[in-house]
Amino acid sequence: MVEEIFQKFRDWIDNRHEYAKEWKEKTNRKIIGYFCTYVPEEILYAADILPVRILGSHEPPTVTEPYIFAMFCHLCRDSLAQGLKGKFDYLDGIVEGQSCLHLRQTFNAWRLHIPVDYAYYIYVPHSVQTPHATPYLTQELAKFKHSLEEWIGRKVTDSDLDRGIRTMNRNRELMRKIYEYRKLDNPKITGLEAMEMVLSSQMVDKEEHSKLVEQLLRELPNRKLNRNPGTRLMIIGSEDDDRIFMQNVENLGATFVIDEHCTGSRYLWNNVSPSEDRLGAIAERYVDRVPCPSKDWPEFTRVKHAVNLAQEFKAQGALVIQNKFCDPHGIEIPPLKEALKSIGVPIYPLEFDVTVPWGQFRTRVEAFLETLTGLEDLF
């Protein structure tokens, strides 16, 4: 049964567009595509809209050159390519929560060149380490809510917001409980499976997803994974949905026991603490969440968080994935390396693009694993 649940997550990812189209037909409700996890899905759920994350396909892009610079990261180019190819033609609108300039360009290129009924850019503050950030974002969210209300033709009430908050909190909480099983000496779930669980949650109705995660939570304790976990690895980086890479690495005698990706733990680590001021509570969650490095200054708080995760999940080494041309994540590598080294967790950096040169990466990853544990007794 557990295997069927994981298969369902995979099916949702592989058939995400079919799922969305069927959902729309079944519910007669709107779907909004979002680019970055700084978009507060709570408000979209409150408005009875299905938020789905726009991601790439990892096929070499051929259509984006006239619309976006080639030196923008592959997530931006590949996501836009999907829109230009009509893969997301069921979207009623797009929303972006400000994070980096590259994604902003993707949003703008999409708005200009791919017809959608609704497009909204939320000015999530860049400087989140200031007391002004939460009141500022609360105001921005009020503007966003108002704009949505005009578009859908009805008010989004406090009770709607409560429902939106509950939906999101429940899903994050359930997935975080699943993450606990990654701490075991023999984790009950592989890194690939964890990635597929979180990725699929960004593509389907959270209520439906949560039901399945709840079921997984009941059945996971009895699962016997017939594999040697090997070296315990952490994977750190920005957006990462490269499932083939995860699988290939885990086939080399390793298990990803924890990740620090916005398609993983960073997406689900923090919840909204309900309060009377609903928008204020949501704003607080997005200001206080584990930050994207584009907002993580002047303090590198994410580095401390990564160190805690490495310790909690007993990682022996970490692969740091940098999406080519992603400067915010690149800047973070030196302090990350130093901090993790100080707790005895070596890192190895790899640069990701639309596709990954597995032949070369295999040598690097294998050699990194050899330095961690593999060849201890042969000298």
Next chain:
Amino acid sequence: MSEKSREFWRWREYRYTMPDMDWHDTKVVTAGVDIGSVGSKAVVMLDGELYSFAAMRTGGESEETAIKVMNWALEETELKTENVPYVVGTGYGRVNVPFAKRTITEIACHARGAHYIYGPTVRTVLDIGGQDCKAIRCDEKGKVMSFLMNDKCAAGTGRGLEVFADLIRVPIEELGKTSLDVEDEPPPVSNTCVIFAKAESLALLRQGLSREKVAAAYHLAMVNRIIDLLTRVGIEKDFVVTGGVAKNTGIVSRLERNLGIKPLEPKLDPILAGAMGAALFAKALYEKEIGLR
């Protein structure tokens, strides 16, 4: 072969067996087979000492090449592949060595091999192969502490030099020496792609630069890129160079000049470092298998 159709890139393939060694009175015979992207090497060791080896070009079929290079290394020894109880495969084609019991990366093997060739004082190994370039930091046992590899580009590697040798019509073995035959070092070529670097070099030739100068420009560009990699991994003495390009004096002497560190002189053929490391790991693995360790 006429001068026109001469293949300047083609390096000599070779084999050798140590004349004063006999496998009959050894405890452990092991081998390492290093299938690189350009060259394939096989090393046979007797009790962890170099006995016989061969180096040849990697053909289209890695498996076939693995069998060929191993057979060639064993020629004149009366040994057959099946008489070698433990073989470790390494290199880009390490998974395609059909008779290998285990694979180990060329990074670990080059560090181990460099330890064998140059001794326990080695701390930084630079392996420049056909397709990639690796800067490796290791400890006194030859164990890898950290490493970095060049990215997807081949301009800083052996294959790039082969393409360049053909362009300026100088045999690959003499290319390094030719590049040193200049009074002043010209600016380096700027392109990092092997195809564009070749085109840029061609343009320099057409501008009337001597082939020695163009060779110097190409070598200098390679050395600059290698130094970037070494600086990122951190360079510590003793420093050594392995892989096929270790034989190119134009690269090695520029490394020495621009880094201010003299690489140790190899006592054995540095192209064999990876295969030697693999054979030494094979020895340790075999001894474990039969309960000797």
